[in-house]
Amino acid sequence: VFAAKVAALEVELMALEVTVLRVVSRETSGKGPGPEASMLKIKGTEVQQALTELMVEAIGPLAAPFDVPFLDGEREHSIAGDDDAAPLAAYYFNDRKTSIYGGSNEIQKNIIAQMILGL
Numbered sequence: 001v002f003a004a005k006v007a008a009l010e011v012e013l014m015a016l017e018v019t020v021l022r023v024v025s026r027e028t029s030g031k032g033p034g035p036e037a038s039m040l041k042i043k044g045t046e047v048q049q050a051l052t053e054l055m056v057e058a059i060g061p062l063a064a065p066f067d068v069p070f071l072d073g074e075r076e077h078s079i080a081g082d083d084d085a086a087p088l089a090a091y092y093f094n095d096r097k098t099s100i101y102g103g104s105n106e107i108q109k110n111i112i113a114q115m116i117l118g119l
Contacts, residue, residue, distance in 0.1 A: 002054075002057065002058070005054055005057075006054065009047065009050050009051060009054060012043070012046070012047050012050070013047055015043070016040070016043050016044060016047055019036055019039065019040055019043065020040060022036060023036045023037055023040060034115065035111070035112040035115040035116055038103075038108040038109075038111045038112045038115075039108075039112060041103065041105070041108050042105045042108050042109065044098075045098040045099045045105060046099075046105075048095055048098055049095050049096065049098065049099065052088070052091050052092040052095045053092060055088050055091070055092070056088050056089060056092045059084075059085045059088055062085040062088075063085055063088035063089045063092070071087060071090070
């Protein structure tokens with residue numbers, strides 16, 4: 001099940017990359033941004049959040065502790081386990097904001113609808 005989640009996220013990331021290339025191509029040809037720009041914001045935040053969710057799932061309970069002295073550089077190693085696991089919960093919760101700033105995903109969906117429907 002976990003491997004399927006990783007594979008699905010990899011497909012999403014590749015699709016995001018293709019869309020970025022499409023938007024860049026459109027811009028270099030002198031056309032203005034289409035609805036793809038808003039789609040990139042939405043999909044980009046979804047992929048970013050899914051990635052941090054998978055990271056937390058992969059490391060399991062070791063992602064839960066918030067070892068402030070380690071994160072502040074006051075201690076060389078995390079008391080919770082692997083040093084890479086210490087900031088994962090913080091990354092996960094911090095990345096929740098990406099669907100809000102820069103225009104919430106709901107606002108971006110309205111922009112896409114307006115562009116496509118010509119409203």
